[in-house]
Structure formats: structure tokens, C-alpha cells
Amino acid sequence: MSERGLFGLAGSFASSDALTEAALHLRSLGFREVEAYTPYPVEGLDEALRPCRPNRLPLPIFLGAVFGAAMGYFIQYWDEALDYPLNVGGRPHNSWPAFTVGTFELMVLFAIAAGFFGLLAFCRLPRLYHPIFSAVEFERASVDRFVLCVEAHDPSFELQSIRRIFERHGAESVTEVSA
Amino acid sequence: MNLIDLPGDAPVIEPGVTLRSLSEEVSDRVLRPQAPRWWWIGFGISLALFLTLVVATAWLFVNGIGVWGVDIPVAWGFAIAEYVWWIALASGGTIVSALFYLTRSPWRSATNRIAETMMLSAAASAGIMPIMHLGRQGFFYWLFPYPNVMDVWPQVRSPLWWDFICLLCYILMSIMFYYTGLLPDLATVRDQAQHRRKQMFYGILALGWRGSARHWRNYQSVYFIMCAIMAPMVISVHSVVGLDFAGGLTTGWHSTQFPPYFFFGAVISGLALVIMLTIVVRHGYGFQGIITAYHLNAMGKIMLTGSLMLGYSYVWEAWGPIYANSIADRTAFLDTIFGTYAPTYWARVTLNIIIPQLLWLPIVRRSEILLFLISAGIIVGMWLERFDIVIPNLARDWMPSYWGVYYPTLWDWATLAGSIGLFLSLFFLMMRFLPMVSISEVREIIAKGETK
Incomplete structure (x- = not known):
């Protein structure tokens, strides 16, 4: 049951342990x-909210590294062996030992770039506005408060029962977050 | 956490610092409407030095590199020595930040932002040096491998081109690495800001970071992988700088020890600069509770390790020419240590190897004044080392008929002063507008109660 004009119900906790317990409950x-907003990474919190979800971010980083290495080698091969073959001291045109540095550098460059842009994509950023920003205690979620928010599109969303659970786990304040 | 002596017993973070005071203090230095007086003095001096660089560069572009002391036989002068010097300082920042993240060293959390800011500023100073040195600066883009109507390509078998690609990739990667680490702290500053314009400015920079469980999980896995990549990356960057020299047949350069030799230099000089800047930020911004004697002690120890590694390289630098059966190498080396350039050699041995041995004493590692002075000595000593690698060897090439002496001109010195100005101006600006301590990482230390 979702209610119109409501993003969710947010509870603010004073400790990460209380937050994790409420999340597990x-x-x-x-x-x-359910999403949690914390000032620093709380160990095991994401697993509590979304268990058994594999971390897929290393995959794009690996693919970025493979792409970078392939491109790095290809540029040098194209240059030295195909487009502008130049005999330097009788070395082979495709002198791979000399190409390792360029290959390595482009490999790590593309790996880092894939990590950086992959992070933004997986976090759905940049997104300058989000309904949770209007939650009363959200500004302290980047200081010393731990905010848990049940979103209104959850099939079993129901204000009273969630409020009771928050309060049972010692929430300092419980507020409705408008969409 | 054993093996701790007196200054190491200091807490990683003072007991009075809470999550709230940490966030407020670090954000306040960024958000306060007026910069402190010392900041304006420091920034003013930096800007004046930077203007020196503008004038020196303009003069260079108009007249060509003849305004410098470079000539035949010494065709690589200050610009190359300073390029190596700056890139070593930048690399030191990455070493502190990436390598010691992987070892989970607790002292790294409060100092890594200073180290990374230093890395970016020093990389800018390093990057301009080879371009200025080119002579025909407008053609620097010929280094890029791209299909062009001239139908020519760079020679990618040359270490000089490897160095170009290393530096390019290094700067791009450093920016992404820096920004990733900065993202959660920018969100903190955004949430702390009271004025609409600052909220918008930091709101845009933070890209909407919310610190949700999903965000943190992705962030942690990416940041760890980034550090694991940056650590070997920075070793490769400075080793390739060493290959610039080792790949040449010049006396004194053609040595297999150059890549690690240069990397050891990066460890000691980078740590020295991080220590100096940490002391400035610690006192200037009143971060005594967040950056403690523990941090300075740990960095002093690593600087000492760097000094020992560099000393090992100095031994081999001497042993090679004396043992090998090459009259030219031996002549060049003996001339370096006893000839025209003898003062620079003995000064660098003193400043980089002998004086840092004081760091064995805990009392020295506890004293900020001594640490600052030893670090400043190392920075100067490392500049002399770069000078000593580049210039005396070129001045004593294989044939005595080819020998010469190098005299720096006023414009050489102006370029040196100007590059320091560029570095300091960038550092001061970032110090004013970006949080100087990684707030989210120090929070974890507070939360886990790892005050020891």
C-alpha cells in the first residue's frame, strides 16, 4: 500500500548498532x-539490507583494464609495425618488450576510469536532488546520525507499524519524507 | 601495533574529538567566510612566485631555451632535473595515500588528503617542465600517437615517450583517484554549509552523494581497487623516469639501478614534503586533535626507511663506476665527487643520508621543528641529487674533447622559483576550498574506538 506524495518514513538513530538491528528486524x-544513510561505511549494513547480492563493480574495472591494454598495445603496434615502420638498430617492427610500458599505462588508466565512472553509474550519480535530502535529520547523517528510510513503494509499507519498529530500536526521531 | 616507542604511544586521535566536532571543524576551515591571515600571507608569496613563472615562461617562449644555461654538452639542465624532482614529490603523495591504504595504517587516514593535494599540485609543476624544455613548445602535441596528415608518429620504443604516456596517465588517474576520495567529504561540507551559494557550490561538487548503504558499498570496493592500482602505477611512473636516463649511453646514466634508485628518492622526498605540509596544516588549521604526534612519528620512520634505501642506491652508484672497467664512467664519477660539482654531491649525501639518521632517535621524531628542518633539508638535498644526476654526467661525457661546464642563468633560477610558486599557489587554493582531512575515514577510526 503506497501513499501519495510520500517518499517514505525515516528514522534517525544514534548508533550504527541500533540502525543495523532495526534494518535486520x-x-x-x-x-x-529499505535504505540506510550513514556518515561512514558501516560493516555488514548493505548485506543486512540486501543479502546475497554480488558486488558487480569489479567487472567493469576488469573490462576497462582489458580494453585499455588492448588499445594501448594496438596503438603502438599500428604506429611501429603498420603505419610508420622504421628500422631502428635492426629491431623487429613489432618489438613487444618496448611496448609493455605504454600497454600497462593505458591498462591502468582505463581501469581507474572504469572504476570512477562505474562508481558514479552504480550509485546513480550525479543526481543533485533526492527526496531524502528533505528529511529532517538527513543533514546529520553526514555527521553523527544514522538514518534508516523505508520507501513508500515497498509493498508492505504501512506508517504505524514501521514507526513502532523504529521506536522499539531506539530511534531518536521518526519523520515522514515527502516525495 | 607492537614495536612502538615513545612518540608512537601518542593516540591516533585525541580522546576529545567526536564525530560531530570532527565534521564541524574540518568543514569550518573550508566554509569560514574569511581566510586566516597566515593563509593570505602564504598565498600572496606563492602568487608572487607564480608570477615569476609567468614572466620566465613568457621570456622563454619569446627567446627560446637559449635564455637558460643549457648548451652542448650539457643540453639537459634545470628543467629536466626539476621535472624529476617534482614528479618524485608527486609520487610520494601517492605512496602515502595508496600504499598505506593497502596496509591499513591508521596514520594514513588523517594525512592522505594532504598527501593527495600535494600530489596534484606537484604533478602540475612537473608537467610544465618537459614542455618548457622542448624548445619548440607549440609542437608538444606531436607526442600524442594519433593518425595525422603529416603521416608521422612518435617513436614509441623510446623511454622518453614512455615517460610522456606515464605522466599523462598519472595525472588523469590522480585526478579521478583524488575526486573519488573527496566525494563523501564534499557531501559533508554541503550539509554543513549555511549559505545558499556555498550549499549550491558544494552540492554540485558532491554530485548528490547521499552516503547510503549502497553508495558506501560501491565506494569501498572501488576505492580499494583504485589504491591497489595506484600503488604499482606510481612505482612504474617513477621507474620510467629512471629509464629516461638508463636508456641513454651517457656516462653515469647507463645503469640498471636507476628505476629503483629514482623510486627510493620519491619515497624520501615525498614523505619529507608531506611532513612539512602536514605540520603547516596541523598548526595553521588547529588540527592538533586529529593529526597527532603519532602521525608525524610514523611518517618520520618511513622517511628514515627511504633514507636508508636511498643510501643503498648511493653505495651502488659509487661502486658501479669504481668496480667496472670503464675509464669514462670512473672519470665522470670521480669528477662528480671531487671536481667542479663536488659540493652538490657531498651536500646531497649529507642532507639525504647522514642528517636523516637522527630520525632513529624518538626524541627527534617527536619534535616538529626538527622534523620540519630535516624534511626541508631532504627537499633541498633531493633537488641537488637530481641536479647531480643530470648535469655532471653530461659535462664529463666519453671524450675529453666533449667536456664542458654548465652555469645556470637568472632565468633558470626564475623557473625554479616559479615552479615552487605554481605548486604552492595550487596547494593554498585547495587548502582553502577543499577539506584537508579525509573526514569519512577519520570517522571510522573514531567509531571503532581505535584511538590507539
């Missing part, structure tokens, strides 16, 4: 659209 009750 919500999860065990069948809530699926």
Missing part, C-alpha cells in the same frame, strides 16, 4: 525497499 518482517 525490518528485513525479517519482509520489507524490501
Whole structure:
């Protein structure tokens, strides 16, 4: 049951342990659209919210590295062996040992670039506005508060029961977040 | 965490620092409407030095590199020595940030932002040097391998081209690495900002970072991989700088020890500059609670390690020419240590190897004044080392008929002063507008209660 004009219900906790317990409790009750906002990475929190989800980010980084290495080698091969073959001291045109540095550098460059842009893509950034920004305690979620938000499009979303769960785990404040 | 002596017993973070005071203090230095007086003095001096660079560069572009002291036989002068010097300082920043993230060293969290800011500023100073040295600066883009109507390509078998591609990739990667680490802290500054314009400015820079569990999980896995890539990357960058020399047949250069030799120099000189800047930021911004004697002690130890590694290279630098059966190499080396350039040789041995041995004493590692002075000595000593590698060897080439002496001109010195100005101007600007301590990483230390 989702309510109009409502993004979700947010509870603010004073400690990461209380937040993790509340998250686990919500999860065990069948809530699926739950997100936590914390000032620093809390170990095991993402696994508590979304268990058994593999981390896919290393894959684009690996693909970036493969692409960079292939491109790095190809540019040098094209240059030295195909387009502008120049005999230097009788070395073979495709002198691969001399190409290793350029290959390595482009490999790591593309790996880092894939990591950087992959991070933004996986985090859905840049996104300058998000409904959670209007939550009362959100500004302290980057300081010393731990905010848990059940989003309204969760099939089992129901204000009263979630509010009770938040309060049972010691939430300092519970606020409705408008969409 | 054993093996700790007196200054190492200092806490990683003072007990009074809380999550809240940390965020507020670090953000306040960025958000306060008026910069402190020392900042304006420092930035003013830096800007004046930077203007020297503008004038020196303009004079160089108008007149050509004849305004410098470079000539035949010494065709590589200050610009190349300073390129190596700056890139070593930049590399030192990456070493502190990436290598010691992988070792999970607790002292790295409060100092890595200073090290990374230094890395970017020093990389800018390094990057201009080879371009100025080119002589025909407008054609520097010929280094890029791209299909063109002239139908010519760069010679990619040359270490000089490897060096170009290393530097290019290094700067691009450093910017992405820096920005990734900065993202959560920019969000903190955004949330702390009270004025609309600052909220918008940092809001745009933070790209909408929310610190959600999903964000943190992706962030942590990317940041770890980035560090694991940057650490070997920076070793490759400075080793390839060494290959620029080792690939040449000049006396004293054609040596297999150059790549590690140059890397050891990067460790010691980078750490020295990080220590100096850390002391400035610590006192200037009042971060005594976040950056403690523990950090300075740890960095002093690593600087000492760098000094020992460099000393090992100095031994081999001497042993090679004396043991090998090459009269030219031996002559060039003996001339380096006893001839015209003897003062620079003995000065660098003193400043880089002998004086840093004081760091064995815990009392020296505890004293910020001594650490600052030893570090400043190392920075100067490393400049002399780069000078000593480049110039005396060219001045004593294989044939005595080819010998000569190099005299720097006023414009050489102006370029040196100007590159320092460029570095300091960039550093001061970033110090004013970006958080100088990695807030989110120090938070983890506070949260885990790792005050020791």
C-alpha cells in the first residue's frame, strides 16, 4: 500500500548498532525497499539490507583494464609495425618488450576510469536532488546520525507499524519524507 | 601495533574529538567566510612566485631555451632535473595515500588528503617542465600517437615517450583517484554549509552523494581497487623516469639501478614534503586533535626507511663506476665527487643520508621543528641529487674533447622559483576550498574506538 506524495518514513538513530538491528528486524518482517544513510561505511549494513547480492563493480574495472591494454598495445603496434615502420638498430617492427610500458599505462588508466565512472553509474550519480535530502535529520547523517528510510513503494509499507519498529530500536526521531 | 616507542604511544586521535566536532571543524576551515591571515600571507608569496613563472615562461617562449644555461654538452639542465624532482614529490603523495591504504595504517587516514593535494599540485609543476624544455613548445602535441596528415608518429620504443604516456596517465588517474576520495567529504561540507551559494557550490561538487548503504558499498570496493592500482602505477611512473636516463649511453646514466634508485628518492622526498605540509596544516588549521604526534612519528620512520634505501642506491652508484672497467664512467664519477660539482654531491649525501639518521632517535621524531628542518633539508638535498644526476654526467661525457661546464642563468633560477610558486599557489587554493582531512575515514577510526 503506497501513499501519495510520500517518499517514505525515516528514522534517525544514534548508533550504527541500533540502525543495523532495526534494518535486520525490518528485513525479517519482509520489507524490501529499505535504505540506510550513514556518515561512514558501516560493516555488514548493505548485506543486512540486501543479502546475497554480488558486488558487480569489479567487472567493469576488469573490462576497462582489458580494453585499455588492448588499445594501448594496438596503438603502438599500428604506429611501429603498420603505419610508420622504421628500422631502428635492426629491431623487429613489432618489438613487444618496448611496448609493455605504454600497454600497462593505458591498462591502468582505463581501469581507474572504469572504476570512477562505474562508481558514479552504480550509485546513480550525479543526481543533485533526492527526496531524502528533505528529511529532517538527513543533514546529520553526514555527521553523527544514522538514518534508516523505508520507501513508500515497498509493498508492505504501512506508517504505524514501521514507526513502532523504529521506536522499539531506539530511534531518536521518526519523520515522514515527502516525495 | 607492537614495536612502538615513545612518540608512537601518542593516540591516533585525541580522546576529545567526536564525530560531530570532527565534521564541524574540518568543514569550518573550508566554509569560514574569511581566510586566516597566515593563509593570505602564504598565498600572496606563492602568487608572487607564480608570477615569476609567468614572466620566465613568457621570456622563454619569446627567446627560446637559449635564455637558460643549457648548451652542448650539457643540453639537459634545470628543467629536466626539476621535472624529476617534482614528479618524485608527486609520487610520494601517492605512496602515502595508496600504499598505506593497502596496509591499513591508521596514520594514513588523517594525512592522505594532504598527501593527495600535494600530489596534484606537484604533478602540475612537473608537467610544465618537459614542455618548457622542448624548445619548440607549440609542437608538444606531436607526442600524442594519433593518425595525422603529416603521416608521422612518435617513436614509441623510446623511454622518453614512455615517460610522456606515464605522466599523462598519472595525472588523469590522480585526478579521478583524488575526486573519488573527496566525494563523501564534499557531501559533508554541503550539509554543513549555511549559505545558499556555498550549499549550491558544494552540492554540485558532491554530485548528490547521499552516503547510503549502497553508495558506501560501491565506494569501498572501488576505492580499494583504485589504491591497489595506484600503488604499482606510481612505482612504474617513477621507474620510467629512471629509464629516461638508463636508456641513454651517457656516462653515469647507463645503469640498471636507476628505476629503483629514482623510486627510493620519491619515497624520501615525498614523505619529507608531506611532513612539512602536514605540520603547516596541523598548526595553521588547529588540527592538533586529529593529526597527532603519532602521525608525524610514523611518517618520520618511513622517511628514515627511504633514507636508508636511498643510501643503498648511493653505495651502488659509487661502486658501479669504481668496480667496472670503464675509464669514462670512473672519470665522470670521480669528477662528480671531487671536481667542479663536488659540493652538490657531498651536500646531497649529507642532507639525504647522514642528517636523516637522527630520525632513529624518538626524541627527534617527536619534535616538529626538527622534523620540519630535516624534511626541508631532504627537499633541498633531493633537488641537488637530481641536479647531480643530470648535469655532471653530461659535462664529463666519453671524450675529453666533449667536456664542458654548465652555469645556470637568472632565468633558470626564475623557473625554479616559479615552479615552487605554481605548486604552492595550487596547494593554498585547495587548502582553502577543499577539506584537508579525509573526514569519512577519520570517522571510522573514531567509531571503532581505535584511538590507539
